[in-house]
Amino acid sequence: MAMRTMKSVCRMCHGGCGVLIDVANDRVVEVRGDPEHPLTRGFMCPKGRATLALVHHPHRLTTPLRRIGPKGSTEFAEITWETALEEVADRLAQSMADAPESVVLSQGTDRNYQEWLFRFGNALGTPNVLGPAHICFYPKMMGSIMTLGDLTFPDYDGNPECIVIWGSNKIECHSDGVIGTGLMRAMRAGSQLIVIDPKRTALARKAKYWLRPKPGSDAALALGIIRVILDKGLENRAFIEAHTYGARELAEHVRAYIPEKVEELTWVPASLIEEAAIFYARASAAAIEVGTGIEQSTNAFAAIRAIRILSGICGNIDRRGGDVIWEPTGIIGRRDLPARHLLPESAEHKRLGSNEHRLLSMAGWAHPNAVWNAVLHGEPYPVAAMLVFGSNLLTLYANAARVQQALEAMPFLMVADLFLTPTARMADIVLPVATWVERNQIVEFNSYLAARRKALQVGQCKSDEEIINTLAQRLGLGEHFWHQADDSLNARLRPIGLTWKGLCELGYIANPPRYEKFRAAGFRTRDGLFYIASPVLRRMGYPSLPRYEEPKNMDRGEYLLTSAHSPFFFNSEFHNLPELRQRQPEPVAELHPCTAARHCLQEGMLAAIGANGAEALFRVQYNEYLDERVVYVPASWWDPEDEIWPRSWTQSNVNMLTTNTPPNPEMGTPQLRGIPCTLRAFVPPGATQVSTS
Numbered sequence: 001m002a003m004r005t006m007k008s009v010c011r012m013c014h015g016g017c018g019v020l021i022d023v024a025n026d027r028v029v030e031v032r033g034d035p036e037h038p039l040t041r042g043f044m045c046p047k048g049r050a051t052l053a054l055v056h057h058p059h060r061l062t063t064p065l066r067r068i069g070p071k072g073s074t075e076f077a078e079i080t081w082e083t084a085l086e087e088v089a090d091r092l093a094q095s096m097a098d099a100p101e102s103v104v105l106s107q108g109t110d111r112n113y114q115e116w117l118f119r120f121g122n123a124l125g126t127p128n129v130l131g132p133a134h135i136c137f138y139p140k141m142m143g144s145i146m147t148l149g150d151l152t153f154p155d156y157d158g159n160p161e162c163i164v165i166w167g168s169n170k171i172e173c174h175s176d177g178v179i180g181t182g183l184m185r186a187m188r189a190g191s192q193l194i195v196i197d198p199k200r201t202a203l204a205r206k207a208k209y210w211l212r213p214k215p216g217s218d219a220a221l222a223l224g225i226i227r228v229i230l231d232k233g234l235e236n237r238a239f240i241e242a243h244t245y246g247a248r249e250l251a252e253h254v255r256a257y258i259p260e261k262v263e264e265l266t267w268v269p270a271s272l273i274e275e276a277a278i279f280y281a282r283a284s285a286a287a288i289e290v291g292t293g294i295e296q297s298t299n300a301f302a303a304i305r306a307i308r309i310l311s312g313i314c315g316n317i318d319r320r321g322g323d324v325i326w327e328p329t330g331i332i333g334r335r336d337l338p339a340r341h342l343l344p345e346s347a348e349h350k351r352l353g354s355n356e357h358r359l360l361s362m363a364g365w366a367h368p369n370a371v372w373n374a375v376l377h378g379e380p381y382p383v384a385a386m387l388v389f390g391s392n393l394l395t396l397y398a399n400a401a402r403v404q405q406a407l408e409a410m411p412f413l414m415v416a417d418l419f420l421t422p423t424a425r426m427a428d429i430v431l432p433v434a435t436w437v438e439r440n441q442i443v444e445f446n447s448y449l450a451a452r453r454k455a456l457q458v459g460q461c462k463s464d465e466e467i468i469n470t471l472a473q474r475l476g477l478g479e480h481f482w483h484q485a486d487d488s489l490n491a492r493l494r495p496i497g498l499t500w501k502g503l504c505e506l507g508y509i510a511n512p513p514r515y516e517k518f519r520a521a522g523f524r525t526r527d528g529l530f531y532i533a534s535p536v537l538r539r540m541g542y543p544s545l546p547r548y549e550e551p552k553n554m555d556r557g558e559y560l561l562t563s564a565h566s567p568f569f570f571n572s573e574f575h576n577l578p579e580l581r582q583r584q585p586e587p588v589a590e591l592h593p594c595t596a597a598r599h600c601l602q603e604g605m606l607a608a609i610g611a612n613g614a615e616a617l618f619r620v621q622y623n624e625y626l627d628e629r630v631v632y633v634p635a636s637w638w639d640p641e642d643e644i645w646p647r648s649w650t651q652s653n654v655n656m657l658t659t660n661t662p663p664n665p666e667m668g669t670p671q672l673r674g675i676p677c678t679l680r681a682f683v684p685p686g687a688t689q690v691s692t693s
């Protein structure tokens with residue numbers, strides 16, 4: 001048996017850990033950490049180590065399918081790629097001729113082909129690309145852009161004295177391989193942590209300060225911290241005077257956030273807020289890691305704005321060991337690959353949700369509420385077809401019952417995925433896609449570039465890039481694409497004088513950060529200033545300074561429901577990989593033991609959690625470190641093993657309990673963290689409830 005070993009980079013999460021893939025007889029034998037990778041040095045988390053189980057899973061889709069039964073069933077027939085692509089292309093050609101905006105393209109979490117999807121949409125003439133941008137990464141990105149014109153990331157290798165981990169659990173959840181290993185390096189080098197999280201995570205256990213806020217109250221907390229810093233005179237006056245706009249307005253604005261009031265809003269003791277604020281402001285350099293934990297409430301955009309302002313007034317922006325401004329790698333990548341110029345301006349105005357959530361639309365994304373409305377009511381125009389690349393819409397979006405109605409009503413649905421997920425079962429055509437070990441890909445991650453290399457072919461699977469490239473060719477859009485998808489690799493690297501072969505030989509490139517770039521060129525805002533108060537937001541009719549507003553309908557439940565990602569799954573993926581599933585076999589509701597006792601619930605019993613007129617079931621697990629008013633459940637849970645069982649994606653799906661309204665105006669973010677809920681012991685029909693008193 002001839003064994004070959006390839007260097008690559010993992011993509012079981014957002015990715016980036018260097019790996020070695022051993023292949024023999026067209027099968028992956030092992031995927032192991034690459035000890036020579038300079039950043040990750042052989043590290044692999046449980047998800048990465050489960051790659052083998054994913055690649056050769058017996059339920060992998062390996063051939064295109066056409067649905068022959070009702071929507072939601074598992075009745076599909078195998079068809080050829082030729083037939084499948086012809087059918088999809090015919091549908092698209094028809095829509096392009098009638099109304100290109102009637103086509104919606106969709107993806108889940110970014111898998112390094114997001115820019116391809118935008119390029120395809122722009123070439124087709126549709127402004128409607130749908131993804132979870134309003135609840136993941138884009139509140140952070142747009143909040144940052146509206147403040148300083150750019151995105152920042154923590155400079156872990158710049159020796160920060162203090163790192164604030166805000167609503168993020170990188171070490172346990174392993175959602176961003178390269179970033180997580182950077183954080184671990186900084187901790188080993190002596191950085192001290194302030195962890196802000198309703199849950200006592202592994203990082204919280206190592207922190208100098210752990211602040212346990214009410215879920216969704218982060219904006220109030222950030223504004224309270226700013227007030228302490230200004231009151232104590234700990235701000236960086238030199239930076240503020242030379243580079244910012246709106247400092248006076250801020251000082252006036254945060255007067256309302258007195259510590260006692262902030263304690264009431266956030267549940268964090270005023271004395272602890274003060275101590276943490278002083279520690280942060282006095283640090284020689286401090287970085288802030290912002291996670292999706294704070295990007296999923298109606299106050300998310302305000303929270304991000306306040307956090308960026310906090311970093312700015314303490315002089316931590318673009319400072320060594322602070323929050324460094326992202327610099328493009330120079331390849332045809334995040335900025336250029338989407339080819340925005342291909343989309344006519346008139347089409348931009350037709351983006352679904354662009355009137356309601358203008359910042360989300362500025363970032364190029366449609367809003368799910370508007371898409372479902374268009375499908376169900378034909379307003380402002382009907383949707384003719386939806387192409388989904390790697391997204392389980394039924395577990396991803398708020399109000400899953402409405403998503404189901406929309407998919408039922410969708411005139412044509414194509415899904416490209418690894419498995420016959422609940423969403424794929426609603427599709428007319430299902431296409432089998434390659435896993436990360438079966439495709440060549442340029443990985444672009446902050447200032448990091450790496451080569452993900454195809455190690456083998458499984459069945460007839462194709463990468464999403466290949467599918468998009470082939471569809472584009474069939475639709476006569478070839479001039480904007482490549483003869484073969486892999487031809488793009490050299491073309492994209494050409495601006496930095498590199499070839500794909502060259503990048504594969506190097507493995508990865510990471511440009512060292514350059515600090516304080518704003519001193520020479522100013523910030524990338526209209527007048528080069530750091531916007532504490534944003535004139536752009538003011539002109540758009542949004543608040544120019546961030547403010548916290550208590551979400552509506554907070555009195556409708558006894559508890560606040562919130563969710564978190566599991567260390568063993570990546571969003572809705574991998575629940576069907578035995579070695580991961582055995583580490584978390586069931587969806588658990590974490591409760592304080594006193595909360596459980598109040599409802600005669602004991603560890604291991606089933607709890608029915610109710611919100612917004614629905615209930616979902618979770619197995620009770622005690623967590624004595626939670627606030628007694630909080631209930632934690634996993635995000636995006638479903639049971640792939642119950643393929644025929646109609647409740648496999650509804651029974652413990654937190655999005656059966658969430659709603660999309662009323663979302664935040666700027667980004668359309670709904671309240672997903674901190675939803676009023678009820679709690680009761682679940683008694684199966686015919687059973688007798690056991691009293692635990």
Ligand code: SF4
Binds near residue numbers: 010014043044177
């Ligand atoms: S952290 Fe992410 S990239 Fe690293 S091994 Fe785990 S899944 Fe792979």
